Structures are given as structure tokens and as C-alpha cells.
Amino acid sequence: MIDLPDVATATFDPTQAFQLHPQVALRDEEFGALAYHYGNRRLVFLKSRKLVDLVRVLEAHPSALAAIEATVEAREFDRYEQALAGLVKSEVICGR
């Protein structure tokens, strides 16, 4: 019924441009957000508010890396890059 993003895969290239998957809807919650994919019907939990902000601004930046740099502090870059990689795999975000 409910799934979490799997671990990061090698296919995520943070220098590319990404966006929220067009078939995904977000519902804000205090802990972060629920992301629901209308295509694969999977529910994914975004487990921090900052990750939700990052996902929302992806489409305004030329690359995932640029979005990360604009949203989180330098010491957190790796963590959020990994989180985005997981969200690519679970199809919450996709290339554009």
C-alpha cells in the first residue's frame, strides 16, 4: 500500500534538469509531504520540509545541482543529492 523511495541509483545525473513528475501530486504535511503518483499509484513520503521545497523549485533551475545549491546548506548537498536520486527511482521527479 505504501512505499518509500528506494536507495539512490547510479542513473541520477545531478547536472541535468529535473521537475516534479507530471503525474505526481504533493500534499503538504508537517513532517514534509505525501507524494502520490497517479500512474504507478504509489505513495511516497518526503521526509523533510526542505526536501519538499527542493522538489518544488527543481523546474526553476537549469540542473538539480543548481536547485540544491539554492535550497540547502553546503554540508547537506550530498544528503539531498541522494534523496533526489531516490525520488528519480520512485518516479516522483523526472528529467525535463
Added chain:
Amino acid sequence: MAVDSPTLRDRFKLGLQAPICLTWELTYACNLACIHCLSSSGRRDPNELSTDEAKALIDEMAALKIFYVNIGGGEPMVRSDFFELLDHAVARGVGVKFSTNGTRLDQEKAERLAKTDYVDVQISLDGADAATNDAIRGVGSYDAAIAAMEHLAAANFGQFKISVVMTRQNIPQLDEFQALADRFGAQLRLTRLRPSGRGADTWDALHPTAEQQRTLYNWLVGRPNVLTGDSFFHLSALGESLDGLNLCGAGRVVCLIDPVGDVYACPFVIHDDFLAGNVRDEGAFTTVWRDSDLFRSLREPSSAGACASCGSYDACQGGCMAAKFFTGIPLDGPDPECVYGHGETAMASVPVALRPGSTVDHSARVPVRLGLSASRS
């Protein structure tokens, strides 16, 4: 994948802006009279939500970003506006997963469902053969369910679900259920029998033995593709956690809206003690979900009670609230099917006559006849 983050599970205990798993029983009317029916369905309630009220409720779900609703009953397909409501929901981004006994799912309806995006169908079946199934769901119900599956397959509906309530009688048939699902390219969904509704009267005879629970757990562990609706988390005390949130979601991430708009903490506690409000009240469903006294209290930190000294409490979380309530066990006591047998001890101290009975009953007053020509003896 199991939720392995205790922080997230702890967050869920405090409640969410809207439920993750919302069940909506569309009608108490049913053309079957299953002996374990959790909603004691049979007769239509004259106060049932009208088509307009139902549509307004769907609009509210869409506004709350409730991405899908689990529709049941009674038999939802007996409502004459069933497809009207289905289309209304899907058009607003509220996906529909509905459970049906299959008796009304003819070829024409199957074709219509196949053309509708974003609808999941669960055919209820409680035995892998007619004898086992019909003893619980009524003569002819096995054939009707299989016919519905054949209609869906012929209509190229895609993957539907076969939904089985696990009982003492059908746990030996796990592999046969899987074979049946494979035959139709369907997904198997196994859920737990609760002593709710008419199930209160039959639970003692139907619920699995301790040995069968172990069999079921071991069978499930190797099959992550079998859905369980998160209903066997009390078995997580046996070892690794099963898929799902592994907590009682009542009033936290789960609730039930019944056919007359009453909002209960979960589908298995249709009882005055767990009634939070009504969608016809001022503020509608949103206010009931966010502000009702009952739901607020269910989101308070709860104590492990009698289970505090048990090393498995973190795994099973004390089990199912509904199962405890209807077997007369205190809510901070052990689950009646606690894998260590603590539930049986707790139940032994409560005479069956003192178990809380149902407060809502729509059972048919006369025996139900299926009226199907192809019935098996």
C-alpha cells in the same frame, strides 16, 4: 517496503492533515449476508447520503488531496448512482479502489470499468473453492465472484485484486488462492478477520489458530507482492516487520465514513464509542478529521499498558484496537491474537456475554437469496 524510520511512524501517530487511507462504505444494502461482515450490512439505511451529498463529499476529498478512496459497503454496486459517483471522483483526481462481491459485475460493467482510468477493483472471495467460500459468503457467491473475474479478464481490465479475509478454514488454501490470482493475472490481497459487525458472532469459530498465524506470517514474508492492507502488523512480533506502516492508524492515518455520513476511527469499529462526527455536521468531514475530540484523543501518546514489559511491543504496537475492543480486552491490553498468547489470557478474564456488542446493525431480517441460476450444492 516497510517504514523503517521510527520518526516517521511517530509523526503518523500524531495525525495528518487528511487521512492516507480513507474508507467510505457507500451503502449498507447488500445482496449477500456474509457471516463475518464487519459492517453488519444487508438493509439500505433510509438516511443514506444522497447523490448530491456524496458528490460534495468527493469534492471535499479532492480539496484535501485525498488521492484515492477505498469504497466498500454493503455492496457498493447496488447503488444506482455507483458509476456516476465513480466518474465524479476520478474526474477530480480522487482514485477509487472498490470492493465488490462481484454479483453485479456483468460483462457490460466490466467493459465500463476497463474504460475508466484510475479505478481498482477488489473482488471479495473467502475460499479457494465453492464449499469453503460459500460457507461464509452464501450459496452461489463463489461462482458469482469467479464470473466477475472472468468478465474483467474478457474486458481486458488489467490487474484487479482478489481480496481474501483470512480464516481458520481458508489459511490451508494460501497456495490455491495464489494460483487463482495467477490464473487471472490478478494481485492477491489478504486481510485480517476482525471480531467486528457480524464478525463478533463468528470470530471465535473463524479466526486462525496460533499455528496458522505463524504459517500465514511465514508465507507472507516471502511474498512482498501480496497486499495486506497493513492488517497483520500484530504478526510482526514473530520476526521481521511485514510491509506497511505497522501501526494502528485509527484516527491517525485511517478512518471510515459510513453510508449515512458517520465518521468512525477505522472500518472495523462501527460502534458509538468510536464515532467522531458526521460529514453533514458544520465544517463537514474536514472538521471531524482535524478537530473531533475522539480523533484528537487517538493522536495523544498512548501507553504500552499491559504490553510495556514485552520486548516485542515496538514491533506489534499492541496490535489492533478494534480486535481488542470487540473481544472485551482493554485498549492498552494485548491483541486477542497476540503471538505470545497474552491475548488469550486477557480474553479468558472477560465472559463472552460482557463483550461490547454492535451498536449499528443493518443485517437483513430475512434470509438473503442470491437469485443466481448457477449455484453449486
